[in-house]
Amino acid sequence: MPGRHVTDHQMRLFMKHRLTDPVPVAAARAGFSTATGYRLAQDPRPPSEKRAPRERRRPDPLAEVFEAEVVPLLEVSPGLRPIAIFEELLRRHPELGAGIRRTLERRIRQWRALNGPEREVIFRQTQEPGRMGLSDFTDMAGLGITVAGVPLPHRLYHFRLAFSGFEHAHVVLQGESFVALAAGLQNALWALGGAPREHRTDSLSAAFRNLAPEVEEDWTTRYAALCAHYGMVVSRNNRGLAHENGAIEAPHGHLKRAVEDALLLRGSRTFDTVADYRAFIDTLVGRHNARNRKRIDAERAVLQPLPSRRAEDGEETMVTVTSSGGFMLRRVFYTVPSRLIGHRLRVRLHDDRLEVFLGASHLMTLPRGRGYGDNRRAHVVDYRHVIHALRAKPGALPGLVYRDQLFPRDAYRRLYDAAMVALPERAACKLVVGALAIAHERGCEADLAALIDASLDAGSMPDLRELRARFAPDPEALPHVTVTMTPLSAYDALTAASCEGGRP
Template sequence: MRYRLKEGPAQAAARAGFSAATGYRIEQDRRLPSQKKAPRERRRADPLAAIFDAEIVPLLQSAPGIRPVAVLDEMLRRHPDLSRNVRRTLERRIRGWRALHGKERDVVFRQVHEPGRLGLSDFTEMDSLGVTVAGVALEHRLYHFRLACSGFEHAHVILGGESYVALAEGLQNALWALGGAPREHRSDSLSAAFRNLEREVRDDLTTRYEALCVHYGMQPTRNNRGIAHENGSIESPHGHLKSAVRDALLLRGSNDFAELAAYRRFIDEIVGRINARNGKRIEAERALLQPLPAQRTSDYEETRVYVSSTGGFVLRKVFYTVPSRLIGHRLRVRLYDDRLELFLGSTTMMTLQRGRPGANGKHGHVINYRHIIHALRRKPMALLNLVYRDQVFPREAYRLTFERLCEQLPERAACKTMVELLSLAHERNCEAQLAQALQQCLDDGQLPDLGALDSRFAPKPAAVPQVHVRLASLRDYEALLDLATGVAA
């Protein structure tokens, strides 16, 4: 067409590289080939023509949120002769109608994040990854902290639910690892922590959370309840972090960890690699953070418990054993996410692993057989119907051994033998080695021999030091007395 401005149709066609006939044809009709195609017409009758405007549109107007598949089911109920194959056509029609006549939708506004201003916290479930510790499924979630600007992340394994204790511990760990605090901290209102709580308890949690933010000079904010995209700077990284953990588990070749500490180190390594990729941005933002206070604030709940005659106490529907000498005392308990710290007055007594009640609402048990073994030796038959009998056994081999003893011995003899085995593990400090010996007996189909095991785990005579005490002569003491008398004179 550019050549045609100065030359005739034949010459312009020759310069463009096609025939004169094509040039004359274009001269007669200058439309593009795509413009000459006739519009595609319907090849079959519209199956929704009779019902879309008359029935489907009123339904969409009265129930704006209804799903297309629900509309299809309703139309099939009203018109049995209608084919289910019209589902895609119906979905396309509804989508087009909503684009023209539907209600206004929410709009996401992308934000400019100022360095050092905003940090976000949230929790994410991790049960779907199938992580186990010593072969036992680990029900847990991750506390996740992130700086909106530089992308610094911190994750902490939480064994319980969303709570103030979990938030306080995870947030403070993140801030001290970061080396500073942002000016604003945003959460999702701790909706799970506040659920089913009385108003006074909710107000107390709110007050403690605000005090935590004041301690670090942060302004507490929260997104609107149920509007996840307002927390988008942390919600989206949840998925990326879980994918990174899933990939790392696949590369590791196993989802099982020997202990909880090993799994926590595993998570720290993954988050560390993520932060290393954003190292320059994190260092730039770190210079604009607020300085940390001189020390951390409390990240626990404190309560008091009474040690009953059962040799323990109940806290949050979990029974814990303690040494029997504490029966009758009131203890001060600091309740963390994964542990309990016990105090008698201001004296630190011990630290216990925190337990959780059962999923069906039954009480949980955290039992240390060393606390009760001396009493069981006096009452061995108490083991038979003990409420927390299975929790008394420190390892699986002990429980299986007791089942074998009950099958092949009278109840009294079985209980007495099992108690003596537990006592041997306690007194000789050979719990793991004795468990291996018991497992070997189980594999061989034999009952444990108390006498042989006692001799096997007895201290070796060569290992016991021989102490020779040389007594001083009494004349030396008389000389000292004479010297003291002379000095006095």
């Protein structure tokens, strides 16, 4: 037909019919005119072989520089980006213009395909049930979580089974460490009810950062012992190759997006306590595991049984209680009862708490502190530990290094600020220390804080005597105990009866 080119298929069809039919019939069966048939009969080559090769429509802008300058750069620095080469060429040859960028990128891509270095090959793996569990940490700072109005910098320890996709997430407050890894891993295994044959991590590089070689070796030994306790073989991916841990690296993103969606549906990123936030994460991960219940149950059947008890996941150290009524540990000062001054205590560190022992006796559990700022120093203070000494020296309150951490509630901090403005310093210190003493001795910290807030909001200053009277024990609530004394003559009767019975 006029205006349409003859294809190779039409040409082959024409030549086939040309063997048995005249040119007009063969041309008609091939779908073109008789004149075209006679013309093609003179040259039986397919049309594709008759086309002249396409020549350049404009001069090659890289003809003089590609082989002379670009190729040497690619050979010396194979990882050099095309955009860097483009900018270097424009610096050397401004006359080339910005229009060569796409041409240069295409030419570099083609050169690398023919002459470039071999590239890394990713080998897809077939996962076996019960074989591999993976652990890693992921930073959650970008989600803007707050606890009681204070930003919560934290990470998630993330455990996952490669076959079934079982997941466990644990909120980590103190950064990546062996303590956080050990606690999260054991929580995951005991929630799962079994242990895989192999445990893979990302070389624990974050846990060993900035550690002395002997400490790093100790932690490596402890990690190997932890895995051996559960019968798991230790494996690590090569440093810097995250795709080797891909069975958990990709789920990191899925988990973060799921948390973000849940926060948007919740309508708030603020939680009252860390425990509430942990419950929120546990609920979210539990829903994911419920969707994979069949695969998880199938893999759980082939897991190794758990040992009879958990391994110790804390880190122990010894501290001495100083005359300040506490001890310093990891740049954080912790107060303890003053009767422990001078004693050496055994402290077991966990990610979120400290277990304090005197010998083998457990004394108390303290929340673990975390320092911020340049010096990263912090204080964990319980006013009950020092209030008896502070009552004897109330003037020490204004210059106390941990004064801001001493107040258990904002109401007491407000009382201190208002009293320092309205009263002489000595009277203000006595008022604040007296209020803290009442809160401790009468067990009315919350009620007293509400009363202080009400007084300050009304523009008046609480009176210490009125506070003592208000929270004094109610006489009517005290039980009346009547003690009846036995007369001494009763003892004479007992003595006489004893003698009559033959006893001396």
